[in-house]
Amino acid sequence: MARAGVVPWPDDLAKEYVAKGYWRRRPLGALMWEWADAFGTRVALVDGDRRITYRELAETSDRLAEGLSRTGLERGDTILVQLPNCWEFFALVLACARLGVAPVLALPPHREHELTYMARLAEVSAVVTSGLWRGFDHQSLAEDVARDRGDGCRVLIVGDTVRPGHVDVRALMAPAGDPDERRRRLDSVAPTADEVLLFLLSGGTTGLPKIIARTHNDYEYNARRSGEVCGYGADTVYLAVLPVAHNFALASPGVLAALMSGGRAVLLPSPQPEAAFAAVERERATVTSLVPAVARRWLETFEPARHDLSSLKVLQVGGSVLSPTEARSIMAGLGGRLQQVFGMAEGLLNYTRLDDPDDLVVTTQGRPICPDDEVLVVDEDDVPVPHGRPGRLLTRGPYTPRGYFAAPEHNARAFTADGWYRTGDVVRQDAAGNLVVEGRTKDLINRGGEKVSADEVEDLVRRLPQVADVAVIPSPHRELGETVCACVALRAGETLDLPEIRQSFLDRGVAAFKAPELLVLLPALPRTAVGKTDKKALRKLVDAAHIPVQPAGDRTPPAPVAALRHP
Ligand code: AMP
Ligand code: DBH
Numbered sequence: 001m002a003r004a005g006v007v008p009w010p011d012d013l014a015k016e017y018v019a020k021g022y023w024r025r026r027p028l029g030a031l032m033w034e035w036a037d038a039f040g041t042r043v044a045l046v047d048g049d050r051r052i053t054y055r056e057l058a059e060t061s062d063r064l065a066e067g068l069s070r071t072g073l074e075r076g077d078t079i080l081v082q083l084p085n086c087w088e089f090f091a092l093v094l095a096c097a098r099l100g101v102a103p104v105l106a107l108p109p110h111r112e113h114e115l116t117y118m119a120r121l122a123e124v125s126a127v128v129t130s131g132l133w134r135g136f137d138h139q140s141l142a143e144d145v146a147r148d149r150g151d152g153c154r155v156l157i158v159g160d161t162v163r164p165g166h167v168d169v170r171a172l173m174a175p176a177g178d179p180d181e182r183r184r185r186l187d188s189v190a191p192t193a194d195e196v197l198l199f200l201l202s203g204g205t206t207g208l209p210k211i212i213a214r215t216h217n218d219y220e221y222n223a224r225r226s227g228e229v230c231g232y233g234a235d236t237v238y239l240a241v242l243p244v245a246h247n248f249a250l251a252s253p254g255v256l257a258a259l260m261s262g263g264r265a266v267l268l269p270s271p272q273p274e275a276a277f278a279a280v281e282r283e284r285a286t287v288t289s290l291v292p293a294v295a296r297r298w299l300e301t302f303e304p305a306r307h308d309l310s311s312l313k314v315l316q317v318g319g320s321v322l323s324p325t326e327a328r329s330i331m332a333g334l335g336g337r338l339q340q341v342f343g344m345a346e347g348l349l350n351y352t353r354l355d356d357p358d359d360l361v362v363t364t365q366g367r368p369i370c371p372d373d374e375v376l377v378v379d380e381d382d383v384p385v386p387h388g389r390p391g392r393l394l395t396r397g398p399y400t401p402r403g404y405f406a407a408p409e410h411n412a413r414a415f416t417a418d419g420w421y422r423t424g425d426v427v428r429q430d431a432a433g434n435l436v437v438e439g440r441t442k443d444l445i446n447r448g449g450e451k452v453s454a455d456e457v458e459d460l461v462r463r464l465p466q467v468a469d470v471a472v473i474p475s476p477h478r479e480l481g482e483t484v485c486a487c488v489a490l491r492a493g494e495t496l497d498l499p500e501i502r503q504s505f506l507d508r509g510v511a512a513f514k515a516p517e518l519l520v521l522l523p524a525l526p527r528t529a530v531g532k533t534d535k536k537a538l539r540k541l542v543d544a545a546h547i548p549v550q551p552a553g554d555r556t557p558p559a560p561v562a563a564l565r566h567p
Contacts, residue, residue: 003076003102003196006213007403007411010419014194022225022370022398023217025193029065029098031220031260032058033183039234039262045255046266046283047087054262057087059179061094065186067172068095071126071154075100075191078199079126079156080119080145082106084133085244085267088158088169090255092128093198097216100191104199104211105245108133112509114209115145121406122199122211125152128169131159139163141509193217199405200247200345203444203451206413210404212345218399219251222349225369225399227257229351230287230314230339236263237311239285241271241294242449247345248289248319273301281308289316289341291449292326293480299333312336314354318343318365319449320481321437327362340365342437346421347400348373350435364434365427373397376420377429390428390438394420443535445472448480450513457514461486464504466494469525471533475518475542486516487538489524496521520545 002008009017017023026034035044036058045052052060073079079096081103083089096103104122106115119127127149129142139157143166146153155166162168193216204210214222227236230253238258242249244267250256255265266283268276271294279285290298295317302309315334317327318341331338342350342365352366368375377391378384385391394416396402402419403411414422424442427435445452454472461470468491475485490496498519505515526537 003213005406006196007401008194009398009402013398017217017221017372017398020372020398022221022372023193024220025217026220027097027100027190027193027195027216028197028220029061029094029186029190032061032094032097035259035262042234042262043264044259045087045090046264047085050087052087054259057091057094057259058183060173061091061098062179062182062186063176064091064095064169064173065098066182067169068101069099070172071156071167072152073099073101073126075189077101077126078104078122078124079128080104080106080115080122080124081245082108082110082115082127082129082138082142083158083245084108084130084269085240085249086130086158086269087267088173089244090259091173092158092169097197098186098190100189100195102196102198102213103128105201105250107201107243107245107511109511109513111511112141112144114511115141116148117208118201118211119145119149119153124149126154126156128156128158131157131161139166191216193220201245202345202404203446204404204410204414204442204453206443207410207453207455209451209453209456210407210410212401213405214399214401218347218401219256221370222347222399223251223253223256224260226251226253226349226351227261229253229353229369230257230316231354232257232261232263232287234262236261236287237283237285238263238265239268239276239279239283239288240265241268241276242289242291248291248316248341248343252289252318252341252343252349254289271297273298277302277307277309280312284311286311287314287316288312289318291319292317292322293320293448295322295330295334296326296479299330302334309335314339316341316351320446322365324362331358331362338362342366342435344423346404346423348375348395348397348421348423349399352434360434364430364436367433367435368395368397370397370399373400374420375429375433375435377427382416388428388430390426392441393423393425393427393435395423396420445474445482445484447477447483447513452484452514457484457486457516460505460508460510460514461488461501461516464496464501466490466496469533471525471535471538472516473535473539473542477517483517484514485518485520485542487520487522487525487542489522
């Protein structure tokens with residue numbers, strides 16, 4: 001069942017990927033039962049006091065699948081899912097996989113601005129969310145998003161308080177009927193593996209964030225091959241502290257590969273160090289994945305006399321730049337084997353290998369997982385640069401889709417005519433194929449691993465009546481790596497401060513991590529010869545202004561620089 005808006009791989013390659021065993025042509029829902037048959041009574045997921053066995057997970061997912069179809073969902077439908085790390089997330093993803101319903105995986109900090117956009121783009125027919133989470137009423141948010149979609153769009157809640165008119169997901173999971181009969185019924189309506197398993201959100205390369213359709217075939221390989229590279233097995237205990245809606249914690253190798261291996265995944269609501277350390281100790285976690293910003297916090301908090309992290313064999317760090325110095329201190333400070341991960345929701349995954357020499361592990365971001373991952377490093381005219389020189393990374397392969405979902409115009413720029421994905425990253429490649437990320441050409445801010453599109457923030461700031469012109473650039477930040485800096489030229493006689501901008505973001509329902517943390521007021525923005533905003537000049541200007549660096553541990557936004565003189 002082909003979905004409009006999904007760009008398939010060329011037929012000959014699809015055949016080759018099957019022939020080479022990358023694509024198993026088995027939908028994830030069928031694999032879920034394979035795991036249950038093989039690992040039945042072993043614990044698959046740990047969420048607080050709840051311990052879910054493989055069999056329980058499969059049976060619950062099947063019940064939920066039938067429950068979802070009773071609400072009217074069917075093969076080919078799309079739903080929006082915004083859940084914190086919880087076991088129900090996996091029952092839901094697997095239930096959807098059983099039915100051929102594709103969830104769009106939103107992150108918990110997303111708000112109306114992001115959710116409405118994604119819901120429209122993917123034409124969702126239901127919104128699944130939690131109740132109150134971190135003091136925020138997600139149920140009301142989901143209601144607004146569903147209302148925007150129109151009458152047929154249902155709200156489904158994973159939580160204790162389910163308002164009238166909404167569907168209680170846990171009630172849909174309640175035991176009923178014969179599990180074997182249900183299994184057979186669902187087997188008979190299963191989707192094929194070339195259908196969409198789920199949609200991931202990407203920071204994109206320009207403009208608004210995009211969504212990426214990942215098929216059963218390609219995503220299963222993504223997780224399985226990652227698990228192989230990272231030494232996953234039945235004794236793997238993966239600790240998920242980053243959002244499981246993100247490709248890193250979900251399938252790089254993350255929770256999905258733990259389930260495939262007969263291992264176990266322990267789900268935490270946040271990467272807060274003390275709680276995470278306690279969970280490592282209690283569950284004897286063997287592997288976890290962190291963004292550099294979190295690794296830094298862990299390193300600052302860790303005290304060998306108080307915390308026992310000795311079970312951690314592998315510590316994955318990825319999502320944003322990790323300097324060799326930091327890599328060394330993480331390696332020395334937290335124990336376990338450091339593994340750098342350079343990945344993307346668009347596909348291509350690079351890992352340093354567990355048996356790589358330390359020097360390689362600290363100085364590179366690893367190499368691709370698949371022999372058929374194609375990597376090209378090119379100049380601005382798409383001409384390959386001499387090996388070892390930095391250039392723009394292009395890639396194709398069996399788990400790198402050929403286009404963003406429903407974005408033909410953007411795809412014409414983000415992909416070459418031959419289907420190469422323009423990652424927007426600037427890398428150099430060593431003789432053994434290891435990649436070093438040196439920078440990027442895409443206009444985004446990588447805020448502690450969260451990607452923020454400059455275009456999107458500029459568009460929001462520009463809506464303020466005081467603003468004549470705006471450019472958004474990254475500003476260096478000790479803890480997060482980068483934060484969002486808005487450079488603004490005001491209309492004559494107007495004033496504007498950072499709290500006002502941030503409040504306008506809040507009022508518009510924009511995810512908090514996108515709100516500018518630094519405001520630089522300029523009489524006019526510098527221009528290039530062709531009249532575009534000169535962001536390079538702007539960065540130099542802002543850097544030279546010595547805006548005070550935020551002290552470690554201080555999470556209040558730094559005071560804005562009231563005015564900088566334009567040279
Ligand atoms: P996304 O496309 O939103 O999934 O984000 C993927 C992007 O994150 C990559 O294209 C890189 O720009 C960035 N990224 C991921 N891992 C690393 C890493 N280890 N070092 C530097 N940048 C990274
Ligand atoms: O940053 C990312 O998007 C990312 C990082 C590490 C990712 O998608 C992944 C691993 O799978």
